[in-house]
Amino acid sequence: MAFTNPRSCLLAGLAMTVLTKADDFQETSDNDCDCFVTNGTNAHYFTNHKFYDFRSLSEYANVPEPINDPQDSSNAPLASDYFKQSPWSDSWGIQAWDNSVNLQEGEAKLLMVNSASNVYIGKNKDPDPASDTFLTLRTMRHDEFQSAAEFESIPCSYHFLSARIYARTVGAKGAIAAMFTYRKSDDPNLIQEADLEIRTIDPPDTIQYTNQPSYSRTGDAVSQATQNATVPRSWEEWSVHRVDWNPKTTTWYVDGQNVSQIGFQTPRDPAQVIFNMWSEGTAWTGNMTRGDAAYMQIQWIELLYNSTGDATTNSNSNVRHAVGTRLARRKDDACNKVCSVDESHKIGTAVLVVSDASSTMRVYSPLGFAAAFLIMLFAMV
Template structure:
C-alpha cells in the first residue's frame, strides 16, 4: 500500500529559463487563467519552468559515500539562480527504512537530450541510484519553497526510465499532526510496473493500520510513461483529476486536498514494499522538459468578475505561452 511521502502575482505570467526575449514579449496581458477539461476552473497565477535549453548540461557521477552524497553541492549554476531558487529547493533529507536512502543535490541535474530526433537540447533529470559501495540509495527531490498553493493545475512534460525498484512522482503535500491529517495528492510511476500503469492517490491510504482503498486508483493509460508525455494533476474544490496528454484518465473526490500545500517532484527508492529494492549499481530517472503550474483559484462563480483578460494555456500552440480567450473593457 502507498506510504505517505514526507515532505505559484495575479496578472503576472512568469516564463523562466530558456524562452527567447521575443517569445516572452509576445505573451499577452493575462488577468486570470481558465483551464480546459472536466475540472475546468479559474486560477489567478501561473509559473512555467523550461529546462529545454539550459547551459552546461552534464550527468554527475554518483557519490559512493553517504555523507558526501547528502552534502553534495548543486550540479549546475541554474540551480543557484533566482529563476530556480525563488520557487524551488533541492531536498537533502534521509530515509533510513529498509534501505538507507539519502536525498542528494548530486542526483538533480541538467542532461543533454540525445534522442534520435530531440524535441529539446536539454532536460531536468531526477535520479535515484543504488550505490554498490556503502550499500545505500541516493534519490532526488525538489520542493516548492512556498506552502501556499491552494487549488491548481500542474503539468510536467516528462518520461520515466530505468531499473526496477524506483518510484517517480509529482505531488502536493501538507503535513498533519497525525497520520490521518496528512493531505497529499500523487501522480506516481513505479519502475517495477508495466509501463502503462499509473498510480493516482489522495493520501493517506492507511490510517492506524486500516486500509483506505478508496484513496488510490491504479490506472492503465494508452501509452507508456517511458516516452514523453504531459502528465497533469488538477486540484479543484472537493476533487482531484488526472490527465495524460490532455485526456482525463482518473478523478477522485475521496480525501481530496483542502488546505494550502507544497508541490514536489521526486525519484526515489528505499527498499520497502512500495518501491521494491533496486539492484546494486542500477538507477531510475524522472526526466522533465518543462513544468507548468496554474494556481490559486479565487473559487468565484463564472464569469470571473475581476478579470478583464481571460487566458488559456490549453488552447495555446506552445507550452507556457497563453492565449487570450475572452476580454472585457
C-alpha cells in the same frame, strides 16, 4: 484573488467580447491576464501562471558522478549554476534529507539519502530529440544505501492548481517517480497529499493516483483513496502528465486524456508542490539491484494556481512548514481578461480567450470557457 469559495457566474449585460475560434486567440503576456481558465473534465479559473523550461540549457548540462558515501552524497554541491539563480532559486529547493527515522521505525528497508548531485541538467541524446536538454532526477542503488532526488516548491501557499509536466521515467526496476501536492501534519492520518506515483516495477501503462492518506489508523488500506489507472501512453515515453487539484476533486490526465478522478478526501488547505525519484527497498517501492539507476526526465513544468499568501519552506530540510501566511487578493473580484494556456499553440505561453468582461462577468465559479460562451448566447435569446 483566490477563487476558493465558488459562487454562480453573473451576467449583467452583453458588453463582453468573446473570441470564438482558436485562430482568433491572441498570444499575450501573463501580466495582461486577470485569470487563466483550464480545459478538461473540471474546468476552473486560476489567478497565476508559471512556466519552467529545461529544453535549451546546454550551457548548464552536467551529469555528476555517483557518490558512494551517504554523508558525502547528502553534502554534495549543486550540479550547476542554473540551480543558484532565478527562476529556479525563487521557486524550488533541492533536498538533502535522509530516511533514517523511517529506517529505525521499520518503515524502510534501506537507508535513502537525497542528494543535490541527483538533480541536474542532462543532454537529450534521443535519436530525433525534441529538446537540447532536460531536467533529470536520478535515484541509484549503492552498496550500502539508495541515493535519491527531490525538489520542493519554496512556496507552501498553492491553494488549488493545475500542474503539468512533459516528462518520462526510464531505468531499472525498484524506484518511484512522483509529482504531488503536500500539506504536512504531525499526525500521518491528517497529511493532505495528491499523488501521481510511477512505480518502475509496474507495467509501463500503469500509474497510481492517490488522495492521501491511503491507510487508516489501524493500518487498513483505504480503497477510495487510490486508483491504479491504465494510461494511454507508456510512462517510458515523453507525455504530458497533469494534475488538476480543485475544491471537490483531484483529476489526473495523460496527454489530455482523463485517466483518474478522486473526490474522496480531496486536499483542502494550502500546500507545496514536490517532485522526487526514490526507493526505500520495500515491497511497495521495489528493491533496486546494486549499481542500477532510474531517472525521471522533465522537459518543462507548467503551473496554473491560486495562492493564499507568502508561505515558504526550508529549501534544504526535511522539515516542511508554513510561515507568515496571509491572504493575497486583487483590488476587486473581476476577471476581465481571461487567458488560456490550453488553447495556445506555443507551450508555456498564454492566449487571450475573453478580451473584455469588465461590465458583464464576475468569475466566482469554475465554468469552462465554452460554458461561459453558451451562457452569453442564451442571454441573447
